[in-house]
Structures are given as C-alpha cells and as structure tokens.
Amino acid sequence: MSAKPIPGRTTAAAEGEIVVFLIGMRINHFRAPHQWVPVFVGMLRMLRELKRIPGSGLLGHQLLSGSPRTYYVVQYWESKEKLLDYAAAPDRLHRKAWAMINRFERGSRRHVGIWHETYVVPAGSYESIYGDMPPYGLAAATGSLPVERRGVTARERFARGAQG
Numbered sequence: 001m002s003a004k005p006i007p008g009r010t011t012a013a014a015e016g017e018i019v020v021f022l023i024g025m026r027i028n029h030f031r032a033p034h035q036w037v038p039v040f041v042g043m044l045r046m047l048r049e050l051k052r053i054p055g056s057g058l059l060g061h062q063l064l065s066g067s068p069r070t071y072y073v074v075q076y077w078e079s080k081e082k083l084l085d086y087a088a089a090p091d092r093l094h095r096k097a098w099a100m101i102n103r104f105e106r107g108s109r110r111h112v113g114i115w116h117e118t119y120v121v122p123a124g125s126y127e128s129i130y131g132d133m134p135p136y137g138l139a140a141a142t143g144s145l146p147v148e149r150r151g152v153t154a155r156e157r158f159a160r161g162a163q164g
Contacts, residue, residue: 005132011150011157012128013143018059018121019080024072026113035111042097043073049093050086057082060141076141080120127157 023043027036043063050058059076066072077083087094101114127150128138135144151157 003134005134006130006144007132009147010130010133010139010144011147012138012141013145014076014126014128014138014141016123017079018126018138019077019083020119020121021075021077021083021116022072022118023075023116024066024070024114026115027069027111028113029111030069032111038100039097039112039114040071042093042100043071046093046097047073053086056086058086060138062137062140074137076138080118083118124158124161127154127161129154129157 025036025039025043029035047058047061047063050056057078059078061073061075063071063073086092087098089095126138129147130136130139130144134140147157151160
C-alpha cells in the first residue's frame with residue numbers, strides 16, 4: 001500500500017460481487033506464547049502464500065489489531081468458490097494450519113481463540129468513499145477511482161453498482 005494520499009475523494013474500483021472474509025485470533029493467556037505465536041505466524045504465512053499463487057482469488061487484505069489481545073485480517077476475495085478452494089486445498093498452508101489449531105485446542109487449556117466470518121456481498125450492496133487517503137481497504141484491493149465516476153452520493157454509488 002502506498003503511503004501517499006490521493007488528493008480529494010475517491011472510491012473503490014471494485015466491480016460485481018465481492019467476498020469479504022474476516023479472520024482473527026484472540027490471545028486468551030499472554031503467558032502461553034508457545035500456543036498463540038504459531039497461530040499469528042500461520043496467518044502471515046498464509047497471506048504470503050496467497051500472494052504467490054497466481055489466480056488465488058485473494059484481491060487484497062488488511063492486517064488489523066483490535067486490542068493488545070486481538071489481531072485480525074480483513075480479506076477481499078473474487079468469489080466464495082476461490083476462498084473455499086484455498087481452504088480445502090490439501091497442498092496449501094491452510095490445511096496444515098487448521099490441523100495445528102485442532103491439536104492446540106485439544107491440549108491447550110484455551111490459550112488462544114480463533115474466529116472467522118464470511119460475507120458474500122452482491123453488486124449494488126456495497127459502496128465506498130475515501131477522502132485524501134492512500135488506497136485502503138477495498139480500494140487497496142481493487143484500485144481507486146475519482147468518486148465522480150461512480151456517483152457523488154452514496155445513493156448514486158449504490159444505484160450504479162446495482163446496474164453493473
């Protein structure tokens with residue numbers, strides 16, 4: 001992501017359906033880094049792997065912290081099929097990470113919590129606006145456009161998205 005702000009108001013260049021995938025972890029016991037550090041590192045390794053796979057379907061992501069205990073990734077995907085294909089691929093890191101998480105849960109006394117949420121967002125059901133910001137969020141994943149190309153108001157941007 002470029003740190004240089006784009007002057008004025010912009011919007012994401014996303015077209016069509018978007019899948020938003022949120023995945024995160026919560027450190028329940030700071031004194032058990034042997035349980036939560038591998039989970040955090042695993043999240044980063046999977047993101048690096050996805051960047052290296054041509055056509056993986058991952059459009060972009062943002063790593064965020066909700067508190068000293070919680071870390072999560074907002075991911076934007078082309079389709080739920082590509083997300084599910086990655087999650088199920090036996091030769092990819094996700095399967096190994098999921099097996100590790102299951103082993104930790106059985107023997108861990110719940111030192112780390114994990115969660116995810118998936119949203120399939122149809123065209124016409126999302127809009128975005130950024131003022132004097134570098135590309136961020138959906139715009140970092142799909143590119144940005146001057147807001148006027150999609151509509152000056154949120155209502156106009158929603159209407160344009162519904163038309164395709």
